[in-house]
Amino acid sequence: MLRDIIIIGSGITGLSTALSLSHHLSSAVPDLRITIFERHFIPSTSGGAIGLSPVALRYLDHLGVMDELAHLGPEAGADVDGIEVFSARTGKSLGQVDFAGKNGVGIHSDKGPLECQKTYKGARLPRINLTLAMISAVEKRPNIKIVYGKKLSHVSSLDDEDKVEIHFDDGSRATGDLLLGCDGVHSATRRNFIDPGHEAEYSGFTLVQSTIPTASLQTSPHFRATSLNFSKSGTMLMTFCDKFHQEMFVSVMLECREDAVGDYVVVSNEERKRIIRESLAREVRMRYGDSAIPCIRETVSRPDIDWMMYPIFQVPLGGRWYTDKAILLGDAAHAMLPRDESAAYAIDDAIVLSRVLAEYIAYPLTKAFEVYESMRRDEVTHAFKESRKLWKRRNKDAGAFESWVRERLVPLQLRQTEASRQAAFKADASRIEIPSPITRLGTGMGSGQSSGRSSPASLRPFSKAGSSASSGSEMMPIGLMDMSGLAMR
Numbered sequence: 490m491l492r493d494i495i496i497i498g499s500g501i502t503g504l505s506t507a508l509s510l511s512h513h514l515s516s517a518v519p520d521l522r523i524t525i526f527e528r529h530f531i532p533s534t535s536g537g538a539i540g541l542s543p544v545a546l547r548y549l550d551h552l553g554v555m556d557e558l559a560h561l562g563p564e565a566g567a568d569v570d571g572i573e574v575f576s577a578r579t580g581k582s583l584g585q586v587d588f589a590g591k592n593g594v595g596i597h598s599d600k601g602p603l604e605c606q607k608t609y610k611g612a613r614l615p616r617i618n619l620t621l622a623m624i625s626a627v628e629k630r631p632n633i634k635i636v637y638g639k640k641l642s643h644v645s646s647l648d649d650e651d652k653v654e655i656h657f658d659d660g661s662r663a664t665g666d667l668l669l670g671c672d673g674v675h676s677a678t679r680r681n682f683i684d685p686g687h688e689a690e691y692s693g694f695t696l697v698q699s700t701i702p703t704a705s706l707q708t709s710p711h712f713r714a715t716s717l718n719f720s721k722s723g724t725m726l727m728t729f730c731d732k733f734h735q736e737m738f739v740s741v742m743l744e745c746r747e748d749a750v751g752d753y754v755v756v757s758n759e760e761r762k763r764i765i766r767e768s769l770a771r772e773v774r775m776r777y778g779d780s781a782i783p784c785i786r787e788t789v790s791r792p793d794i795d796w797m798m799y800p801i802f803q804v805p806l807g808g809r810w811y812t813d814k815a816i817l818l819g820d821a822a823h824a825m826l827p828r829d830e831s832a833a834y835a836i837d838d839a840i841v842l843s844r845v846l847a848e849y850i851a852y853p854l855t856k857a858f859e860v861y862e863s864m865r866r867d868e869v870t871h872a873f874k875e876s877r878k879l880w881k882r883r884n885k886d887a888g889a890f891e892s893w894v895r896e897r898l899v900p901l902q903l904r905q906t907e908a909s910r911q912a913a914f915k916a917d918a919s920r921i922e923i924p925s926p927i928t929r930l931g932t933g934m935g936s937g938q939s940s941g942r943s944s945p946a947s948l949r950p951f952s953k954a955g956s957s958a959s960s961g962s963e964m965m966p967i968g969l970m971d972m973s974g975l976a977m978r
């Protein structure tokens with residue numbers, strides 16, 4: 490009997506999984522109890538600003554988070570109706586990635602009658618504000634509880650009781666009927682229980698980012714809400730992250746050596762950290778200091794800008810996702826180089842799993858996990874590979890001629906990939922068809938691996954142009970931020 494569900498981690502995946510389970514399972518399991526265990530004592534305030542695509546906003550609305558975000562007023566983030574693309578070299582506009590749709594009101598889902606559909610654009614907001622809105626939504630659900638200060642150390646099966654037992658660092662324990670590992674890229678649920686030995690690896694890329702008050706700039710920002718600025722050594726994301734555009738978030742992706750990154754993370758010596766930060770500032774200045782856009786020039790040459798470094802780790806493809814009573818979701822299962830809709834992939838997991846569990850409530854958990862994996866594995870693998878290709882393509886600094894050609898191609902690429910981008914933004918896990926137990930169990934499907942790229946359950950199209958806004962365009966990362974060349978050589 491599925492009654493006590495334990496979730497490890499209160500990030501985007503853990504919170505959205507709890508909300509979605511409560512939404513989809515409560516009627517089938519009236520005494521459902523969902524407990525989230527989080528290692529931190531308070532919600533984490535780190536991580537800068539997150540960009541949310543129309544898909545992510547649709548999902549957050551489905552989970553009741555948009556109403557809570559609305560209560561945050563200006564803190565709910567900047568509305569983004571498109572990502573404007575510029576040449577940092579010449580200052581010219583190269584086009585835009587549209588979130589407003591044909592009628593300018595946003596993008597609707599591809600499922601259900603059009604007249605019943607809400608439309609969504611995009612948003613950019615501080616991560617902590619999204620977390621707080623999600624926690625408010627959780628607090629409205631009496632069957633969800635968050636317990637802070639509980640770091641999972643290991644897990645064991647209580648076979649005689651058909652339960653899992655969770656052990657925490659402080660010596661305490663909890664038992665449940667189902668364990669959901671939503672504990673991020675370095676997941677202890679994965680490493681210590683579901684797939685021992687499947688470690689995260691450094692991706693080779695590091696995000697360098699900072700937030701500055703807009704009013705402190707002498708020059709005027711050159712964009713409406715969010716801009717991606719091409720230079721000959723990658724691109725820089727500049728975006729507002731609050732309703733009134735008082736704060737500006739700036740980020741650049743750099744390829745960094747692992748030892749340099751490791752140094753920064755483990756070094757406790759403040760002087761050494763200061764030296765690394767200064768070298769980051771120099772690197773960014775070198776790449777963008779000669780931009781034709783005054784706001785970029787001013788930003789990168791500010792002596793007071795405090796660049797923070799986020800080394801990016803990924804979970805290698807092909808790992809195991811589940812055992813008989815536990816499953817990995819979100820970054821714990823498939824952390825990848827960031828895309829403009831990475832959070833949407835994590836929420837896809839949450840919604841699809843909850844709906845599959847509801848449909849397969851009378852069956853063993855492994856049946857539901859198998860169906861879930863058959864619906865998710867190919868799409869996630871495809872997204873992982875596309876993200877990797879995208880950042881690799883942007884690896885090398887371009888010479889003046891190559892950079893000129895690249896910029897000339899951007900408008901064309903934007904046009905060519907528009908249709909697949911729009912299709913990807915219509916993905917809707919809350920309405921995708923779940924294979925019914927009768928049909929599925931009768932067809933002999935169920936190897937745990939899905940049958941291929943034409944899977945009818947795929948959320949996003951697997952076209953050449955890729956499954957997301959950022960994939961497929963040869964030299965066109967329209968996502969979150971960009972990488973430059975070889976930083977910190």
Ligand SMILES: Cc1cc2nc3c(=O)[nH]c(=O)nc-3n(C[C@H](O)[C@H](O)[C@H](O)COP(=O)(O)OP(=O)(O)OC[C@H]3O[C@@H](n4cnc5c(N)ncnc54)[C@H](O)[C@@H]3O)c2cc1C
Pocket residue numbers: 497498499500501502503526527528529533538539540541542545639640641642671672673674675676677696799801802818819820821827828829830831832833835969
């Ligand atoms: C640099 C960067 C920028 C990104 N930008 C964007 C963006 O702009 N838009 C977007 O859509 N996506 C973005 N992404 C991707 C997106 O942030 C992630 O996919 C998403 O946040 C994954 O959430 P998660 O809950 O799975 O993991 P996490 O956010 O890592 O949450 C895991 C939670 O588990 C807790 N935890 C860990 N270990 C334990 C333990 N042993 N016991 C108990 N609790 C534990 C952690 O404290 C944490 O609260 C970005 C990713 C990176 C790396």
